[in-house]
Amino acid sequence: MNTYVLVADSPAVSELVASAAKLGRPVVAVVVGPESVAKAVAAPGVDKVLWVSEAAGQAAEAFAPAVADLVAADPGVVFAGRKPAERVLLGAVAARLGAPVVAGATAVAAEGGTTVVTHGTYGGIAVATVAYDGPVVLVGDGGGALAGGGTAAIEAVAATPGPISVVSLAPSTVEAVDLAGAARVVSVGRGLKSADDLPLLAGLAKALGAELGCSRPVAESLEWLPKDHYVGISGQHIAPDFYLMVGISGQIQHMGGCRGAKLIVCINTDKDAPVMHQADYVLQGDLYDLVPAITAAV
Ligand SMILES: Cc1cc2nc3c(=O)[nH]c(=O)nc-3n(C[C@H](O)[C@H](O)[C@H](O)COP(=O)(O)OP(=O)(O)OC[C@H]3O[C@@H](n4cnc5c(N)ncnc54)[C@H](O)[C@@H]3O)c2cc1C
Known part of the structure; x- marks a missing residue:
């Protein structure tokens, strides 16, 4: 066999x-x-x-x-x-x-x-x-x-293909992401108020040399990022050296996708959010203050 x-x-x-x-x-x-x-x-x-x-x-x-x-x-x-x-x-x-x-x-x-x-x-x-x-x-x-x-x-x-043919092939307008293989990942959740603010997170990810991911609602219901960007049991399973969770509550379905992360840091306004008890380091505060400050510092 x-x-x-x-x-x-x-x-x-x-x-x-x-x-x-x-x-x-x-x-x-x-x-x-x-x-x-x-x-x-x-x-x-x-x-x-x-x-x-x-x-x-x-x-x-x-x-x-x-x-x-x-x-x-x-x-x-x-x-x-x-x-x-x-x-x-x-x-x-x-x-x-x-x-x-x-x-x-x-x-x-x-x-x-x-x-x-x-x-x-x-x-x-x-x-x-x-x-x-x-x-x-x-x-x-x-x-x-x-x-x-x-x-x-x-x-x-030798194999005969089924009745499928490629009609066209064009460069994707969506940036490819390799969350599973990334050494650093920054993910954003519903703490972000608008898709217009995504460049804040993209800037931080770029400064850190990280891939940008998200929670499921950001991809599935808000559709601010492509579906292959979300981390969790039903999304990407990641194991980076460093995982920064920004405005993500840390529900079990999300955490199930990042158990392999070696170091988890979170940014959240709510001291009682589940993620605050699961991350290695916690930054309690508003992402709109902290993200620009960290990006500038990095
Ligand atoms: C079968 C099933 C499978 C699922 N699979 C997945 C999955 O694979 N991945 C996944 O992510 N979810 C999954 N979910 C959904 C999951 O249960 C949660 O609903 C989801 O993870 C919540 O996303 P969130 O943390 O972005 O949003 P929320 O839970 O709304 O959390 C937003 C957080 O942002 C914080 N916040 C708000 N404003 C600010 C600010 N200005 N600065 C900083 N922090 C702020 C809030 O305090 C809050 O903690 C699944 C659910 C089900 C039922």
Whole structure:
């Protein structure tokens, strides 16, 4: 039985490969993307790469049924990242295998033919350990690039794309963000009064060399930042060296996404906000006073 790692156009899958290797079975990376990605993934920790070679220039999603076929030929535990194309691939695989999809696993182990997965539940206030007797699809943070390369065999696989074609490709007007891999993150919450004030936070993030994130309402309901900017159990899981939370109350659903942060500092007017009891350092005060002052000081 193989363990699979699904890779679309980014080879940043070190965390997924490390988790897959823990199961002690052959790790097969199924790559839908350019050959450069297949080569980058053919690294220590991966035993074999199945490279869907026609994928260059095509939407990775068009090969989702083909990827499902490859995995279904010898089903096992499947790992995939959270990027949009990876989600489509894993969805197709889960549907083909009839397998459950589990997000945010914190530990995974093989016990005989059973896969034991630990993950947060009930909004992050509890931890569940669940045994799966059949295949299971695990969604998590990809991590960084794999070290080394050229150690695993690459098998080119011919596959016919589904009826999807790329109509146009243009530079995004939205700045890309890499919260999961960032060493420093500044996030903003509903303490901000207006989207017009976002440059205050962007300026602080820039001064600190940090990525700019937010709480879920800032992205989901206010739509001040793109949805891939929010941190939390249903958003990005981050593990920076330094996390600055500005005008965020620190509800459990947000904190569940930043448990890996080494140092948390918060700015909040309310001494009783939950975040004030969870951060390592607390700045009680108005963000409209503190953010410009800190930016100037930095
Ligand atoms: C199933 C589920 C999943 C969820 N997943 C997520 C998730 O992944 N991520 C997430 O973030 N949320 C998530 N939520 C929502 C979460 O419960 C909270 O509602 C949300 O995190 C609150 O966002 P906030 O802290 O920005 O806003 P608020 O809770 O409104 O907090 C705003 C804070 O700003 C402070 N403040 C106000 N003015 C100022 C000022 N001038 N200066 C400084 N501080 C100020 C206030 O004292 C307050 O503490 C989820 C909820 C559910 C039900």
